[in-house]
Amino acid sequence: MTCANCARHVAEAIQSVPGVRSAVVSLENARATVHWSPGATENIPAILQAVQNAGYQAAELSPGGHSPAPGRLPIKWHWPLVLGLVVTTLLMAGEWGLGLMMTPWFRWLSLVLAGAVQIFSGAPFYRGAWRQLKTGRSNMDTLVALGSTTAFGYSAWALFSGAGGHLYFMEAAAIITLISLGHFLEARMSEKAGDALRALLTLAPPTARKIQRPSPGNPKPDFDWRTASLSPSEIPHPNSEREIEVPVSELKIGDEIVLRPGDRVPVDGIVVEGASAVDESSLTGESHPVDKAAGAELFAGTVNLNGRLVMRVTAIGEATALAHIIAAVQRAQSSRAAIQRLGDRVSSVFVPVVVGLALVAGIFWGIHSGAERAFVIAAAVLIVACPCAMGLATPAAIMAAANAAARRGILIRDGIALEKAGDISAIVFDKTGTLTLGRPELAAIWQAPGRESEIKPLAAALTRDSTHPISRTISRLADGAPPVSNWKEIRGCGVEAYRASALQPSTLLRLGSLPWLREGGVDLTAGEPFIAKWSAQGATVVGLAEASTLLALFAVRDAVKPHAADVLARLKENGWDLYLVTGDHAPAAAHVAQQTGIAPENVLAEARPEQKAEFVKKLQARGARVAFVGDGINDAPALAQANLGIAVSRASDIAREAADVILLKSEIEAVPEALGLAQATLRAIRQNLFWAFFYNVVGVPLAALGFLSPVFCAAAMGASDLIVIGNALRLLRWRR
Numbered sequence: 033m034t035c036a037n038c039a040r041h042v043a044e045a046i047q048s049v050p051g052v053r054s055a056v057v058s059l060e061n062a063r064a065t066v067h068w069s070p071g072a073t074e075n076i077p078a079i080l081q082a083v084q085n086a087g088y089q090a091a092e093l094s095p096g097g098h099s100p101a102p103g104r105l106p107i108k109w110h111w112p113l114v115l116g117l118v119v120t121t122l123l124m125a126g127e128w129g130l131g132l133m134m135t136p137w138f139r140w141l142s143l144v145l146a147g148a149v150q151i152f153s154g155a156p157f158y159r160g161a162w163r164q165l166k167t168g169r170s171n172m173d174t175l176v177a178l179g180s181t182t183a184f185g186y187s188a189w190a191l192f193s194g195a196g197g198h199l200y201f202m203e204a205a206a207i208i209t210l211i212s213l214g215h216f217l218e219a220r221m222s223e224k225a226g227d228a229l230r231a232l233l234t235l236a237p238p239t240a241r242k243i244q245r246p247s248p249g250n251p252k253p254d255f256d257w258r259t260a261s262l263s264p265s266e267i268p269h270p271n272s273e274r275e276i277e278v279p280v281s282e283l284k285i286g287d288e289i290v291l292r293p294g295d296r297v298p299v300d301g302i303v304v305e306g307a308s309a310v311d312e313s314s315l316t317g318e319s320h321p322v323d324k325a326a327g328a329e330l331f332a333g334t335v336n337l338n339g340r341l342v343m344r345v346t347a348i349g350e351a352t353a354l355a356h357i358i359a360a361v362q363r364a365q366s367s368r369a370a371i372q373r374l375g376d377r378v379s380s381v382f383v384p385v386v387v388g389l390a391l392v393a394g395i396f397w398g399i400h401s402g403a404e405r406a407f408v409i410a411a412a413v414l415i416v417a418c419p420c421a422m423g424l425a426t427p428a429a430i431m432a433a434a435n436a437a438a439r440r441g442i443l444i445r446d447g448i449a450l451e452k453a454g455d456i457s458a459i460v461f462d463k464t465g466t467l468t469l470g471r472p473e474l475a476a477i478w479q480a481p482g483r484e485s486e487i488k489p490l491a492a493a494l495t496r497d498s499t500h501p502i503s504r505t506i507s508r509l510a511d512g513a514p515p516v517s518n519w520k521e522i523r524g525c526g527v528e529a530y531r532a533s534a535l536q537p538s539t540l541l542r543l544g545s546l547p548w549l550r551e552g553g554v555d556l557t558a559g560e561p562f563i564a565k566w567s568a569q570g571a572t573v574v575g576l577a578e579a580s581t582l583l584a585l586f587a588v589r590d591a592v593k594p595h596a597a598d599v600l601a602r603l604k605e606n607g608w609d610l611y612l613v614t615g616d617h618a619p620a621a622a623h624v625a626q627q628t629g630i631a632p633e634n635v636l637a638e639a640r641p642e643q644k645a646e647f648v649k650k651l652q653a654r655g656a657r658v659a660f661v662g663d664g665i666n667d668a669p670a671l672a673q674a675n676l677g678i679a680v681s682r683a684s685d686i687a688r689e690a691a692d693v694i695l696l697k698s699e700i701e702a703v704p705e706a707l708g709l710a711q712a713t714l715r716a717i718r719q720n721l722f723w724a725f726f727y728n729v730v731g732v733p734l735a736a737l738g739f740l741s742p743v744f745c746a747a748a749m750g751a752s753d754l755i756v757i758g759n760a761l762r763l764l765r766w767r768r
Contacts (some may be wrong), residue, residue, distance in 0.1 A: 033062065038160070040427050045086035049078045064090065079441050087163035112153040113216055116209030123202035139191055139199055146201035149242045150184055150610040154208045174383055178390075179414035180648055183742055186407035200411075203742045207415055210746040230461050233699035236354055240283060240298040241275045241290040243342065255607045280348075291336040291364070298346035298751045300354075303328045308339030334340045382597065386417040386732065393736040408742065414733040414743035417728060425720030436763050441696040442706045450693035452676045453710030458656040459603060459703070460648060460670070462588060463614035463624055463664035464501055467698065472505050472590040478562040479584045487584045489513050491576050492625045494527050494543045502574060502588050503527065506543070516541065522548070524640040525613050528572065543576045545615060546636055559585045570623030572616045592627045600698050606704070609656065611632060613644045613670070645669035661703055678703060712766050720756045727752045 033039050046055035046064060049070030057064045064083075068074055076092050079751045081083040083090040116262050130139040133410055157180070160173030161243040184204035188328055190197060234293035280298045283289070288304065292295060297310070309321035312334045324330065330343050332354040349355065386597060390413040398406030430447045437444050444450050450545035461467050479487050493513035495503035498521055517538075526544015544554060546563065554577040556563065562572050600610055612628075613636040621637035624630075636647050644660075648670050651658050659672035660667065671677030671691050679691035680700060695702040731748060734740050740748075 033057075033160075038088070041086055042083055042088055042090075045082045045088075046079055049075065049082050051075060052079070085167060087160070087167045087169060089163075096565075102145045112155070113209070113212045114151050116153040116205060116212055119149050120202065120205045120209040120250070123205055127202050133198065142199065143188060143191055146184060146187075146205045149205040149208055150180065153205075153212060154180060154509055156285050157208065157211075173234070174508075175386060175414045175417055176207065176211055178387065179411045179745075180204050182411040182414065183207065186404065190404070192396065199460045200408065200742070203411070206656040206743045207411075207746040210743070210750055211415075213750060214362070219574045235353075236280065237296045237298050238280060239277050240280050241292075241295075242283065244274050244276050244289060256558050264652075267558065278287055283345055283348055285348060288342055289345065291330075291343060293336060293338050293340070295336050295642065297330045297332055297334045297343070299329050299332050299345050300352045301343035303330060303341055303359075304344050305342035306340050307599050308341050309337045311335040313336055348524055363532055382728075383418065385415065389736060397738065405738070409736065409738055411742045412738075412740050412745045413732060415749060416731040416735040416740060417749075425724050426717050426758055427718040428757050429720060429763065430761040432760045433709060436766055437706065440645050440702065440705060440709075442702055442709070443694040443696065444706075444710075445692045445694075449676065450710050450713055451659075452658070453693060454709055454714035456608065456657050456659045456676055456707060458609040458611065458651055458658045460611040460613055460644075460651070460660045461630075461700075462644070462660075462662035462667050463599075463612060463616060463621065466597050466661055467612070467624055467628055468590040468592055472501050472572070472588040474505055474509075474585040474586060475569075475589045476562070476566060477584060478517075478559050480558065480582060483583055486514075487576065490541060490578075491543060491586070494529055494576070495540055497521075498527050500650045501590070502572065503543075505588055506574075506586055512636065524642075539579050541578055542575070545638070546564055546573060546575055546617065549575050549577050549582075549656070553580045555580060556582055560580060567617055568617040570620050572620050592624055593700065595699070595701060597628050599704060600630065603704055603707075604629065606708075608707075609741035611647075611651070612636070613647050615639055615641075641669045645673040648673045651681060659707070661700070678706065709763070709766055713763060716760055716763055720759055722756060724752065 036104050036557075042054045043057040046052055046057070050480070051068055053067045053069040053072075054068050055064055060527045066079060079565055080090050080092070123145060126132040126138055126142070141654060154177070157173045157176045161177040164174060181204075183200040186203065187199040187201050190199060193695060209644075227264060251457060283299055288297065289301070293308070303324050304327050305326065308325070310324050310330065311321050312331065324341065329346075330341070332352040347353075391412040393413050394406040394410035396406075397409045398528050426447070431449060433450055435443055444453070464472075476721060477487075488509040489512060491506050492508075492510040493516050495507040497519060498504070498507070500521075510670045514531070516531060519527065519529035521527045522544070524545075525548040526542060527540040528540060530538045530540055542552060542554070550556060554575065556575065559575070559582055562585050566573055571587040571589045574586050574588065575582055575588070604610055610630050611634040612621060612625050612630045614624075616637060618635075618637040621635050622632065625632060625635045628658075636643070641648065644667065648660055652673075653674070657676075657677040658674045660670045661678045662671055663680055667679075671679065676693065677691035678695065680695050695706070727748075731740070731745070735745055
């Protein structure tokens with residue numbers, strides 16, 4: 033591969049293989065990383081064949097094999113580039129500085145030196161052009177090979193035939209050298225766009241301190257080389273627990289490992305002993321440490337700050353939250369946006385058109401000014417054309433944006449999602465866990481007379497297996513809970529089950545929203561005063577019923593997030609229309625809307641999940657391009673229906689989210705940040721495409737008319753790539 037456009041072609045070829053989920057191709061390391069879809073059969077020969085069919089070569093990396101170190105270009109671009117720079121400098125000094133252009137011995141020396149550049153420095157271009165020719169295609173290598181060969185070939189013919197005149201050996205060497213230098217700088221700049229991904233890849237440590245316990249049947253542990261050099265007093269007692277350092281790859285689910293202050297968490301797990309603060313900024317972008325105690329979740333790549341923790345492993349390898357984040361960033365970087373199709377269509381026919389123009393220009397100038405001028409003009413036309421810039425315009429911006437977003441705790445699914453995010457006109461917010469803290473508190477309870485003793489245990493029994501925030505609040509009412517059977521959760525409504533007691537008849541128990549209970553025939557008359565009082569205060573009221581009898585009412589309040597009003601005000605100022613949909617009753621929805629500045633007419637309350645999706649569809653029918661922001665639990669239909677789904681999530685939820693954008697920190701400040709970055713990315717893509725087209729529209733005619741020398745064309749060609757990549761890299765420094 034000779035440029036980032038080549039790397040993109042290889043990635044596309046690999047992704048065309050059935051079963052491949054994603055492929056990330058590194059130009060700097062000459063390496064491809066392939067991720068297979070779950071359940072797919074790995075077919076390495078098919079990948080190698082696909083790469084070969086695309087005009088490139090590949091081999092499977094052997095276990096323990098190494099590619100060039102990150103940040104180093106492959107050796108094929110290192111020494112050939114040095115050779116080209118030395119030779120080109122000598123030839124320029126001889127021709128322009130010492131005036132040796134027409135000296136016989138210098139002309140023959142120029143042939144030898146320029147020939148060495150053609151053979152060694154130009155080899156990657158010639159090999160690339162030949163491989164593409166064998167597949168019936170052409171690329172930038174084709175133009176470089178033709179242009180340099182034209183200049184060198186004409187000069188060699190003129191020297192051997194004694195035709196005299198100016199020789200273009202220096203120009204032939206300069207073409208290859210300058211374009212190689214452009215590739216070198218391009219690779220260095222592209223490397224910056226992948227800094228965030230490389231940082232993620234190195235977050236998890238290679239080893240962990242595992243607690244080894246003696247087995248009951250064999251209390252004496254096996255010989256351990258780690259203790260072989262210790263004195264007898266230092267060797268742990270054979271019946272005691274001890275800590276051993278093991279590779280992370282050897283960890284299994286259920287193992288217990290020790291984290292000391294300053295240690296990075298190697299895998300996902302749950303704290304079983306100790307208390308500490310953990311820095312999760314590498315995953316979520318959240319700057320404040322998170323307190324962890326027994327029962328708290330830990331994620332690979334985070335840092336234990338100030339206490340000793342013992343954690344039990346719950347996920348390893350690609351099942352960890354960090355692995356899912358890495359896969360999401362890789363998928364976004366290697367994806368394509370719809371706007372890219374324009375550049376692809378032009379690039380697919382660009383090289384044949386340029387070759388045709390070079391022939392026409394060469395024939396025209398040959399008729400009017402002779403063979404020498406014809407060869408120079410043809411070489412200039414071939415060199416100045418740059419399909420690489422058009423091919424890089426979109427992928428470079430997407431890669432930079434995906435990395436910039438990952439640093440902020442924002443995961444963008446792919447380039448299409450990024451493109452959609454930059455074209456949104458309306459934003460619909462879910463309430464619970466999105467605009468509110470998602471940690472509702474129980475404000476009051478109404479209980480049916482005579483049933484007080486059984487209400488809290490029954491409520492706890494119904495809600496203990498639910499993940500809904502209101503259910504989790506109610507489940508803490510009682511430690512012990514009676515058994516229930518046939519438990520199920522009805523999304524957007526509540527939970528239901530049957531008593532599992534032999535002493536009482538098997539009756540249906542339900543706990544959930546009041547409209548759902550009414551539909552089921554539950555009489556709410558006795559609780560109407562309680563409902564009216566707490567609904568007026570913005571609380572959510574849910575009911576517990578046995579068959580058609582109301583047993584209890586629970587008033588639950590969830591506070592609005594501290595900065596929600598400021599965030600929504602900023603979104604409104606930027607021109608987005610704001611809406612609120614919730615399954616809560618109307619007074620609670622109105623209370624939140626009033627606190628966050630959403631107009632009353634833009635609020636939909638008591639909405640089931642399918643009704644949320646229908647609400648989004650109605651907005652789309654009016655011409656709105658809708659982003660839906662939800663917690664990803666009960667909002668799947670709306671997230672899928674919206675033009676852009678944004679999930680306010682936790683790291684542990686990444687694997688099951690289906691949204692286009694995932695916010696790894698629950699603060700909705702990331703919503704305007706994600707949308708603003710997407711808009712900036714679209715601007716960068718359009719700017720890149722404009723300059724790539726503008727460069728060729730201006731450069732090719734000027735070269736054909738004889739205003740540009742081949743050396744200047746080679747420098748301009750490399751500069752066009754650098755301009756496109758440099759413009760994309762500005763996204764890494766983007767600030768809202």
